[in-house]
Amino acid sequence: MKFRYLGAGLLASTLLLTACGQGDKSEDTKSESKSDSGSKSDGSGFSNSSKKEDNSSNSSSESKSENHSDSDSEKENSKSSSSENEDTNSPQYLAKVWAAALPAYRDTGRGQFDDMKITHYDVSGNVLNPYNADNSIKFPEGTQMLSGSPTAAGLVTYSNNGDGTINVYNVPSHFHDPRWLESNSFSQSESERIMNNPKVVKLYDGNQSALDAIASKIEEGGHNSQDIVYHNSEESQADRGDSDSSSDDSSSDDSSSSEEVTRENVIDKVEEYEGHNLDTSKYTYKEPEQKGDGSWGFSFDDKEGNLAGSYIVDPDGHVTEYDADGNEV
Template structure:
């Protein structure tokens, strides 16, 4: 019994030892796997951190690149980049088309009369000017370009060299840089200062990509030798420059005739002779018949550009006739603020089509146009009113009565809205002068 008891106890101890050993083995095996797994996990965590750090660095690089101007070295700045940086300067935003406006595709232009009009712009074109590059006392190495877009009734010129960008806003030819240097019509910007300010601005690259080089402006010598500025072909180019609606338009919507006149020295407002100004030397006029066809009052600048004067085709605003201060002020404003534009590069077809509109006479006398001097009849009375209005009658909005001749020899007719309500009337004198009245019989205006 004792022996059996000892064997039994020994068996318990043995089994217990095996069980513990088994447990010990099992725990030992799990410990090694866990250690290996933890090591792998730590390695993976380190790898992930490394990847995240790498991604963050790449993200940071991308962000930096996104803010870069595209200029890698101050010594290698291109003309477009210099101009692009200048276009971001707040001090110029009222004078030039800014970088933000170029990127947005639109800007506001203010005429000499103060009228604001939104303009569309896709690219800014630089046209090198041989005449401007002959300018006396210009900065060393500076090239001058005419810009395709201007914010006012003036030509915008830009000069660029390695040190400076110069903007000039002018209405006349410039022969000596000292004439405009440090004046209110010019702005000079230091390129090194611009670089310090805008070298990390991504807009610079985007703006520079929208600045293109166009055809150079013709020189005076080229104009003198190759272009007859008194020919119908030249007049056609002027007409197409000032009135883009006639470009590529096929047959004209109206059977118009065009006439050229030399009007230098003539009064701008012939209806108020004491309170107006005379046209400067070289001013010409292209007039359409009927008047609704349009007119262009311009001067050839001899450098491939023309100055266009915003003269009304008729003066039916009563202030031109009755308000002396208004007539004088507006006349001076028109003459002092022409719009300077590059002559349109018309195709041969466009020129030929427009030349056909000229009647072949180049009138230099002071006689009134045919449409205001011919006898008024039932057949042309509507033409007189359309000439006065500057457009065809609006038959979509109004119904016009048949013209009738009054006892005193004048012609007249009224017009109604589509509901049959009286909207106004016209009286046409025997000399062609039109007087307009509203629905209450009050005078609205008069003219030819």
Template sequence: MVLSACDININTGSSNDSKSSKESSSSSDSKKNNQSSNNNSSSSSDSNHNSENTDSNEHYAKVWVSVIEDSGGTADSSNTEIGHEDVSGKALNPYNKSASAKFPNGTQLLSGTPMSAGQVVYTDNNDGTVTVYNVPSHFQNKGWDEDGYTERESNRILDNPKTVKLQDLSQSEINSWTNVISETSGYGDFGSDDSDNDDSSDEVTRDNVIDKVEDYEGHNLDTSKYDYKEPEKNDDGEWGFSFTDKDGNLAGSYIIDQDGDVTKYDENGDPE
């Protein structure tokens, strides 16, 4: 009888151990399945990034909006046109090509019109991010005319990029941009192979009128706070453009005469 009781206790314990083992195995399988599901989801996400056509207007739209907004600007397809160009191997400073560092292979340029919309210079990382180079849109600093400055600054810019994660734009947002993006070419074609400048560089033109204003202000135009109109030339040979705040209210204007002298006016048209 004693042995029989012992047998019962032993069998009962064995049954509990078996149940516990099954539960542990089931829990382990569940964790493995969850982990496998998460891995598959991550793999699918990476696959989507890798399979995206980086040479398409849809992709350029994502890059433009993501980088402009990451830098504090406003991306508005209703009053912006974008030109795309592959600038691989071109001189970063087109005005002093011989001293300038060259863009790495795969570097793309997105340039906005009007010029105040900005520009984006980047390379794709094929993982949902881009490497962005802070290249000036106007080389107004006189140091860029000097070989030493150009060599030092162009290398500094390329050695200190910023990584920006691309936004997941809706299809309607992407569609609003694709029709205003077109292919362009000629970055650097207007520059010189040496640092010598002739007297014609003092002439005020559409290409340098923004430079004149930024030299006058001592800093780049603040596109995160204001919207700048496209410069126009009047019958007297003067260039001018106005700017508004983000609500569309007139905030001021500039007039640049033929000698390059800048006059700034407030919202009431009075000289500042």
């Protein structure tokens, strides 16, 4: 009988312990279920929900960055499209070309010459060195020129790229180096070097008041006609005949000596006398003034404002240079 009671007691204890164990497992299962439905840990110390927030933040930043980049790209594309659609013969466009190639005009648009003029020419097919045409090359189709008057105001030979930039060719305004006329190989190689090595310059689109001032000085000259000289070509000389050549030279000399000196060409006379363009990077040249005897004169200062010298151009074109003390040079 005692054994029956003992067996019954053991059975009851076993059942009780089993029930408690199942209860603990149920609680663990519920806890894990809650954890799964919330934030799971991946062992890194951060919950997946934090990672999702970080990823969302990163995505937002990347999206903003991409939008900003797209906006900048759209602005650049808009500028490029505007440049492509702009009338390349309009005074405003030509003013941008002038200021791009000659930065000295970006402040006021006047440079050093209040009464300058700028003439726009199409020089397609013209010879780069007209004084030795047989040993030079022709400008390709689309080559343009902006020629300042007086000559010291500047000269820009260029072509449009259609993307807001231009090719600027370093064509001399005067061919004072005797090799241009006397050396066939120099004239040919130098012409090719100039045209094969343009400087790519972005159109200037800054100081609008300066651009307006430049645009007001521009006039259209159409296609530029050239006076071609076959300086070293025996074949061309024979075609024209020696007598015709001599007659032309004589006529040219007479025309040059009888040319009236004016405000527009007095600088040209001085540059012919000097054999090179006036150095506006080193000196500041005053406006030419006509004297009572018909001659023209102007002085020039160094960049510190000190008088450096002056020129007098007689009515017949004869140039006399004076130093800062007034002594003839």
